[in-house]
Amino acid sequence: MIQKGKAWKFGANIDTDLLAPISALTSAKPEDAYTECLKDVDPTFAPNCKEGDIFVADENLGIGSSREWAPQYLRSCGIRVILAKSFARIFYRNCFNLAVPALVCAETHKIATDDQLEVDMENGVVRNLTKGETYKCDTVPAHLMQIVADGGLMPHLKKKFKKAS
Amino acid sequence: MGQTISEKILARASGKETVKPGDIVTCNVDLAMVHDSSGPRTSGKKLDELGVPVWDMDKLVVIADHYVNLDTPESKNVQDICDAWCEAHKVKHFIRNQGICHIVLPQEGHIRPGMFCVGADSHSTTAGAFGAFMVGVGATEITGVMATGDIWVRVPENVRMEVTGALKPGVVAKDVILKICGDHGIMGFGYQVVEFCGDGVAAMSAQDRMTLTNMAAEIGAKTGIIAPDAKTTELLKAWGVRGVNADDWQSDADAVYAKRITVDGDTLSPQVAAPSSPENADDVDNYRNVKLDQAYLGACTGAKLEDLRMAAEVLKGKKVAAGTRFLVAPSTIKMRELAAAEGTMKILEDAGAIILPSGCGGCIGLGDARLAEDAVGISSTNRNFVGRAGPKSSKLYLASPYTVAASAVAGQIADPRDML
Numbered sequence: 001m002i003q004k005g006k007a008w009k010f011g012a013n014i015d016t017d018l019l020a021p022i023s024a025l026t027s028a029k030p031e032d033a034y035t036e037c038l039k040d041v042d043p044t045f046a047p048n049c050k051e052g053d054i055f056v057a058d059e060n061l062g063i064g065s066s067r068e069w070a071p072q073y074l075r076s077c078g079i080r081v082i083l084a085k086s087f088a089r090i091f092y093r094n095c096f097n098l099a100v101p102a103l104v105c106a107e108t109h110k111i112a113t114d115d116q117l118e119v120d121m122e123n124g125v126v127r128n129l130t131k132g133e134t135y136k137c138d139t140v141p142a143h144l145m146q147i148v149a150d151g152g153l154m155p156h157l158k159k160k161f162k163k164a165s
Numbered sequence: 166m167g168q169t170i171s172e173k174i175l176a177r178a179s180g181k182e183t184v185k186p187g188d189i190v191t192c193n194v195d196l197a198m199v200h201d202s203s204g205p206r207t208s209g210k211k212l213d214e215l216g217v218p219v220w221d222m223d224k225l226v227v228i229a230d231h232y233v234n235l236d237t238p239e240s241k242n243v244q245d246i247c248d249a250w251c252e253a254h255k256v257k258h259f260i261r262n263q264g265i266c267h268i269v270l271p272q273e274g275h276i277r278p279g280m281f282c283v284g285a286d287s288h289s290t291t292a293g294a295f296g297a298f299m300v301g302v303g304a305t306e307i308t309g310v311m312a313t314g315d316i317w318v319r320v321p322e323n324v325r326m327e328v329t330g331a332l333k334p335g336v337v338a339k340d341v342i343l344k345i346c347g348d349h350g351i352m353g354f355g356y357q358v359v360e361f362c363g364d365g366v367a368a369m370s371a372q373d374r375m376t377l378t379n380m381a382a383e384i385g386a387k388t389g390i391i392a393p394d395a396k397t398t399e400l401l402k403a404w405g406v407r408g409v410n411a412d413d414w415q416s417d418a419d420a421v422y423a424k425r426i427t428v429d430g431d432t433l434s435p436q437v438a439a440p441s442s443p444e445n446a447d448d449v450d451n452y453r454n455v456k457l458d459q460a461y462l463g464a465c466t467g468a469k470l471e472d473l474r475m476a477a478e479v480l481k482g483k484k485v486a487a488g489t490r491f492l493v494a495p496s497t498i499k500m501r502e503l504a505a506a507e508g509t510m511k512i513l514e515d516a517g518a519i520i521l522p523s524g525c526g527g528c529i530g531l532g533d534a535r536l537a538e539d540a541v542g543i544s545s546t547n548r549n550f551v552g553r554a555g556p557k558s559s560k561l562y563l564a565s566p567y568t569v570a571a572s573a574v575a576g577q578i579a580d581p582r583d584m585l
Contacts, residue, residue, distance in 0.1 A: 013351065013442065017553040022530045025202070026232075026239050040557045060352045063385070064550060066203065066287040068303035089356055089387055090287055094303035141189065143317065153305045157215055157312060 003081045005052040007115040012058040020069035034076035049077040056111045057084040062091025071095045096144045099152035105137035167417025169323045171358045174298040178281035186322040196282040197310045200266045201229040203285030205250030207304035220314035226258040228266035234522035264497025264523040267291035267465035274405035278393040278414040293378035296393035296414045321358045321387045322423035328365025330431030335582040338376035339565035343436035347446030352385035359386045365430035371400035372471045379466050383443040438563040441551045452578045459542040460573035463494035464528035467545025470500040476570035477512040485517035486576025492534045494521040530554045545569045
């Protein structure tokens with residue numbers, strides 16, 4: 001799987017309260033409130049993020065709550081791949097379950113917002129087309145890539161139950 | 166080669182003789198817990214979309230705690246969905262409006278040593294205080310558990326976290342875990358399981374130990390765990406769990422640990438974590454004189470019966486400072502009732518505490534304990550991220566129930582040891 005897109009670069013410790021604020025979760029339609037994603041960090045992100053963009057952060061992305069709204073909101077904004085130096089474990093699993101691959105990349109500090117990236121998930125390579133640089137990222141366990149290939153855990157489960165019946 | 170308690174549980178749950186760190190195994194789930202936010206309105210809806218029943222109704226517990234007691238149409242809607250789903254699915258263990266899930270779950274007798282459990286909330290790690298291995302997951306993941314009864318797990322490395330010596334009066338589990346957050350950071354033990362042990366842990370009450378495993382979530386750990394002892398068995402017995410075999414769920418002497426870390430209990434001071442991360446923890450001395458608009462005793466972390474007692478010990482015969490609101494939301498209704506029967510609630514109320522309903526409330530920025538614009542608060546909760554307990558302009562310090570109570574009296578952050 002290769003994903004090409006524009007980078008949105010954030011720093012370390014982006015937590016789930018920033019990604020999915022309680023005001024969004026308690027609104028009448030939380031699924032539509034993704035426009036509040038990261039409003040306290042960069043209010044230009046949600047309105048300007050485009051389908052296929054790539055979310056890039058430094059250490060500890062997704063620390064905090066188990067709320068799946070956090071990666072769901074990134075997905076609703078258009079994000080299709082996430083790169084970070086490290087992830088909180090629940091957030092990491094939630095990303096794959098929503099078919100948004102989360103890749104560990106030690107060199108995200110070299111990436112800036114608006115850089116054009118090409119992420120080769122099978123081979124663990126990130127190409128920064130803007131800067132002409134290449135970074136390594138961890139490859140993903142096969143069972144997780146299968147969930148992504150199926151379109152997320154829900155379609156994956158549907159397939160499983162269809163087979164069983 | 167010996168096994169840790171966590172490896173023994175994961176081996177049993179995955180039907181293997183032994184497991185080792187890095188193995189990816191499929192575990193049978195002994196218990197799945199969801200709440201009103203992560204349950205019926207999200208994972209429940211997804212389960213219906215799959216069109217399959219709950220795999221084993223005896224093993225599912227639904228607890229309404231996040232959106233209870235809130236007077237907004239949106240909250241009522243979440244509660245209505247929760248009630249209707251539980252009724253339609255004939256949920257056997259639906260606990261409604263009785264308090265916060267992580268405390269209600271063991272209190273109602275659902276947790277015993279050796280269990281492998283999954284909860285759709287990050288503080289599901291709390292059950293580790295009883296020698297169970299319980300991890301937090303998201304809504305879609307728990308949908309898979311509800312449908313299949315199993316889940317994939319990467320066997321974590323083990324960290325042996327030994328609390329040596331004896332904690333001084335006024336220093337408790339919350340100070341220990343904040344110290345660990347401060348020393349090792351919010352992701353200090355990413356993907357690892359932290360096993361708390363040592364004389365300092367053995368001397369703690371079984372209830373206070375829950376604060377250690379609760380905040381395993383704030384040190385990046387997959388979960389926290391404490392091997393059960395006589396105190397564990399006794400508390401579980403009081404909560405209706407019979408026939409606990411603590412001996413089967415101990416780490417072997419030759420078990421392998423990726424790290425061995427000690428916390429010096431003898432010299433530990435009360436800890437305070439400054440805005441806006443639990444890892445900003447330091448000795449209370451460094452934060453004295455921070456003026457407070459609000460002090461809050463609440464959440465799954467800091468409003469159990471013993472937490473209420475700690476606050477009462479400080480507040481007996483004293484008054485909350487003018488200009489500071491002191492709010493108390495007992496973790497569960499049962500604990501509030503126990504605290505009322507023994508006179509603890511009266512001490513808090515006489516000191517000027519405002520008692521709020523039992524639920525997640527102020528910890529997640531809901532209800533009367535939500536911090537106002539520019540307000541500065543101290544609380545016995547677990548997280549103080551920007552925007553969590555109030556607007557971006559508010560500031561939250563984290564501390565133990567002792568320190569929160571002492572600070573309420575002083576109107577500014579204070580050392581509880583001066584008031585005991």
